Amino acid sequence: AQTVTQSQPEMSVQEAETVTLSCTYDTSENNYYLFWYKQPPSRQMILVIRQEAYKQQNATENRFSVNFQKAAKSFSLKISDSQLGDTAMYFCAFMFFGNEKLTFGTGTRLTIIP
Amino acid sequence: ETGVTQSPTHLIKTRGQQVTLRCSSQSGHNTVSWYQQALGQGPQFIFQYYREEENGRGNFPPRFSGLQFPNYSSELNVNALELDDSALYLCASTRRGGNTEAFFGQGTRLTVV
Numbered sequence: 765a766q767t768v769t770q771s772q773p774e775m776s777v778q779e780a781e782t783v784t785l786s787c788t789y790d791t792s793e794n795n796y797y798l799f800w801y802k803q804p805p806s807r808q809m810i811l812v813i814r815q816e817a818y819k820q821q822n823a824t825e826n827r828f829s830v831n832f833q834k835a836a837k838s839f840s841l842k843i844s845d846s847q848l849g850d851t852a853m854y855f856c857a858f859m860f861f862g863n864e865k866l867t868f869g870t871g872t873r874l875t876i877i878p
Numbered sequence: 879e880t881g882v883t884q885s886p887t888h889l890i891k892t893r894g895q896q897v898t899l900r901c902s903s904q905s906g907h908n909t910v911s912w913y914q915q916a917l918g919q920g921p922q923f924i925f926q927y928y929r930e931e932e933n934g935r936g937n938f939p940p941r942f943s944g945l946q947f948p949n950y951s952s953e954l955n956v957n958a959l960e961l962d963d964s965a966l967y968l969c970a971s972t973r974r975g976g977n978t979e980a981f982f983g984q985g986t987r988l989t990v991v
Binding site: 768770806807808809810811814855857863864865866867868869870871 | 970
């Protein structure tokens with residue numbers, strides 16, 4: 765079974781700085797997706813960014829980018845020019861191709877300091 | 879906000895009781911998954927419904943059951959509630975064969991006393 769590990773329970777950074785959240789995963793499969801989800805105090809999970817495992821190019825979405833290292837099974841999230849609204853829990857998640865089941869990590873609580 | 883709505887938003891039940899949680903899916907989505915998120919933890923997959931049938935189940939006992947209706951909305955039922963069932967229950971809808979993006983509701987906070 766696949767597992768997702770987030771080794772940073774909490775992080776904090778000054779507004780406008782860059783922060784990187786770590787995630788590692790374990791699977792014997794080749795075809796899968798990786799995601800970063802944000803969960804603010806409102807509790808609703810919001811998709812931040814998605815990476816298809818077959819793509820070598822790292823995904824980017826505005827201030828958010830990933831460093832996907834397939835051989836190392838590593839999937840980190842970089843947030844540039846951090847904003848107060850980025851304060852939230854961030855979850856790394858894994859999904860096999862053709863299966864909508866998500867496996868989540870334990871999350872990283874990110875606080876942006878004014 | 880997504881088009882996925884869950885009801886109720888909060889609920890308090892007594893140990894041994896039964897509870898039903900409801901979820902409406904995003905327009906155009908045909909698959910609904912349920913997750914349990916204990917305090918300070920990541921969501922854990924309970925089960926998934928597609929075409930009104932259970933289509934995958936996580937490590938949860940049979941007292942966790944569900945339904946999916948023709949309009950793709952869904953219910954999660956939990957019988958014989960235990961204190962450890964206290965958690966945030968999240969519903970996510972996706973479109974089978976689509977782009978895999980899951981849209982989540984805001985969850986139901988269940989407290990068992």
